[in-house]
Amino acid sequence: MASLTINNAVKRYGQVEVLKGVSIDLRDGEFLVLLGASGCGKSTLLNMIAGLESVTEGEISIGGRVVNDVHPKDRDIAMVFQSYALYPTMTVAQNIAFGLEMRGMPKAERQQRVLEVAKLLQMDHLLDRKPSQLSGGQRQRVAMGRALVRDPEVFLFDEPLSNLDAKLRLEMRTEIKRLHKRLNATMVYVTHDQIEALTLADRIAILKDGEVQQLASPAEIYEQPANMFVAGLVGSPPMNFIDIVPQHSDQGVVAEIIVRADGQEHPLLLDLSAHAARLETRMGQKLVLGLRPEMITQGSDGSGQVVAAEIDVTEATGADTLCVLTWNGKEVLARGTSGYARLLEGTMEFCIDLDRAVLFDGQSGVRLGA
Known part of the structure; x- marks a missing residue:
């Protein structure tokens, strides 16, 4: 795993400034949640870390290496999407192994890695099924398995639980928390759900209009909010x-x-x-x-x-x-x-x-x- 540093990152689309000098220093193995309402810039920031969006100004470093101009496939990151993005004609095992196959990993090693990850996610009995035969929670586990099997430096999660019902969200939150504890992995997680943020994060970065309002532990954000926006956003019911x-x-x-x-x-x-x-x-x-x-x-x-x-x-x-x-x-x-x-x-x-x-x-x- 690796550290992640975002130094005065700015993103503009023409004259519109979406991110306004965001700076976050993420320690190796830390779980950071980007929290905010729709349009605050959290998904844009995640896409900039992944390399799916360019950086207008500032720097993003992974493991001490500036990656502003590094292609997404060479950043050694893995991303879990909201929509699962599974191949419908492939089995669970093939979906998980696809990225390793594209990188030329030998078949025997691929199969071993897939089995290890499947056991970790408690879905080794599902490896021969197609995505259409899985529940929403199982599909999300496959998407997570596809990321885990690569053993990347940084994991990125883009609202991965928003398509699940309340019970499944609770179960998957617990699963993600357990995975982080086992792997001690560096993770960045985007959500608009404050409960996910409070239960998962080591630290939370709350964004509004492209600016970080507060970067702190869940307890500090809840008990000592930096301003009324943070105080009103975090807490159910609100302050x-x-x-x-x-x-x-x-x-x-x-x-x-x-x-x-x-x-x-x-x-x-x-x-x-x-x-x-x-x-x-x-x-x-x-x-x-x-x-x-x-x-x-x-x-x-x-x-x-x-x-x-x-x-x-x-x-x-x-x-x-x-x-x-x-x-x-x-x-x-x-x-x-x-x-x-x-x-x-x-x-x-x-x-x-x-x-x-x-x-x-x-x-x-x-x-x-x-």
């Missing part, structure tokens, strides 16, 4: 955003919000003393308080500020129940007791974990302290 203006009071640093309870709106002073140091120069300024739903939980026995709030709607999700509240005239999602959606109604007590809250600049949307 709540509440407009506040911090001020000094006898209680310390507080911010007033309006909470609906018992059919009426009531002012509530949120205790922001845990964030006093970073708010010292921000008194009287418009900020945004970020609270994930799990930071607002039903009951008063947790650690945090207790507030009575009226529940507008409940949404049972199986593992727990989401409660829709109204604060500052906007919907706020909180987590209620698991499995009791029908019992959650009217005004109830919730505990707010303000110590874990995230604060953003009201104008730029950048996290304070980022």
Whole structure:
């Protein structure tokens, strides 16, 4: 395997700049996920690594070798596509071995490599079947096997699970995670699915309009998002955003919000003393308080500020129940007791974990302290 370095990569189509100076340094054996909405430039960046798209400016290096002008077949990369791209008239074994055959590998060695990969992917019993006789998950395993059999320096995945149903996506995520652990391979994975990103990645690069918004571990991106875009993109359900203006009071640093309870709106002073140091120069300024739903939980026995709030709607999700509240005239999602959606109604007590809250600049949307 090898390291991958993307240094100030720019891609233009005429006057349109699709990628705007992207820089990422990927360690040998690291799993990087490129995450973002359609049109953010993630697939273009992957194609530039593969050599399917040219680099307008900047450099891309694999294993310390600049590959800007190197043909795709000479980059020692393997790519797994969204569409599988299998040959329908070939068997599974022939599909997996095709690339090795084109490189002139002896038949006996090809067969041995195919069998090893098939056993690794637990599909050695499918080698004589045609793609039409396979399920979607099995076809994707064949596409992965075709990449694995080559033992490349870098694996590239272009939304490989997007055509699968929810159950198969979960199974294949686990399979890809297991493969990475076994192979310790360098992998770059493109997706618009944040769950895939959080569960698979060593690090995530979040792109928006051709620029990297944040490059960090899944935990850091979830707990310390660089800006409101990242905070809103990662997390299901997404983070709540509440407009506040911090001020000094006898209680310390507080911010007033309006909470609906018992059919009426009531002012509530949120205790922001845990964030006093970073708010010292921000008194009287418009900020945004970020609270994930799990930071607002039903009951008063947790650690945090207790507030009575009226529940507008409940949404049972199986593992727990989401409660829709109204604060500052906007919907706020909180987590209620698991499995009791029908019992959650009217005004109830919730505990707010303000110590874990995230604060953003009201104008730029950048996290304070980022």
